Structures are given as structure tokens and as C-alpha cells.
Amino acid sequence: MLRGSKVGLRARYEDDVPILRAGLYDDVVNSSRAEGGPWRPVVPGSKDPRLVVDETDQRTVRFSVVELEGGMLLGDATLWGIDTHNRSAHLGLGLLPSARGKGYGTDAVAVLCHYGFVVRGLQRLQVETLSDNAAMLRSAERNGFVREGVRRSAAWVLGEFLDEVLLGLLAQEWKRDSAETTA
Helix, strand or coil, rough: EECCCCCCEECCCCCCHHHHHHHHHHHHHHHHHCCCCCCCCCCCCCCCCCCCCCCCCCCCCEEEEEEEECCCEEEEEEEEEEEECCCEEEEEEEEEEEEEEECHHHHHHHHHHHHHHHHCCCCEEEEEECCHHHHHHHHHHHHEEEEEEEEEEEEEECCEEEEECCCCCCCCCCCCCCEEECC
């Protein structure tokens, strides 16, 4: 498990999937804002590619976010679009409604940075988020990410176009924190 000060990132357990699906993806508004496409219902028990780990996919690493004290499931964290040639990747984070606003997101981003820069040896990490996603913007910027640009009207979300903000962080800019790898 990878540990921060408040959260751990661990392997995805089969029991995590229905909880994450109900808390993150059955919510039409939340899912529409988080996904790059339109919301669609997923049959319970099906192999939802947003949540199920595909061991053959070398470009995506999915974690379950858990509270360090007590081990309660808090959400989903992903390093995706891993490019081993250019040594870059994208971060994704989704916290269950009960976990939002408690500092878990900032800590989870810090642990993802540790994984990307230390464990994977990447040079660049990137976040793309809707311009009104204050929580993700705050979590990324608290971890040293720099706003690099705005993609105007880049996301079609529930009947309107929204801007996306692009943030980047380079390995030499990253400040190591309390995130560490433990067995």
C-alpha cells in the first residue's frame, strides 16, 4: 500500500466495485462531470471498465483510496495514459460524497505523485479538470501543479459546454512529502 498522511492507495478489491459504482457512477451529475462521454447505466455485477482492474492494460493503474485509520473506502484514484517513452501520465481522482471536503483529495494527489515520480520514474504528471471543479484544482495546486492552460468549451456536460483546465507538474518541481511506499 502507498501511504500519505490521511489516506492509503491500495489494490482494488472486488468488494470495492459496487460501493464505488453506487457512490461515483450511478450519480448522473457526478459521473457526467467526471467522464469524457455521456452517462450510461451499467448493469450491476457487470465488468465496468471504469472500476475493474485490467491487468493487461499497462497504461492504466487503478487504486482504491482508503482512510488510514480504519481502512474505510473513500474513492478511486487512477494514473492513466502512462507513456513510458515520454515518461508522463495523467491523474484521476474520484471521492465518495461522504469523503469530500476533508482533505483526503489533496493527500491522495500527493500519494499519486509519489507513485508516479518515485515508483514509476515519470518526468511529468498532468491533470485535466473542469474549470469549476474547485476541489480538484485546489488539491492539484496544493501539490505543486501549475495551471498551463484552459481548453475553452472542451467538455460537453449535461447540455452545455464547459472549459477544462490543464495543470502539469514536473519531477524536479515536485516536493516530496509524507507519502511513502509500505508493504
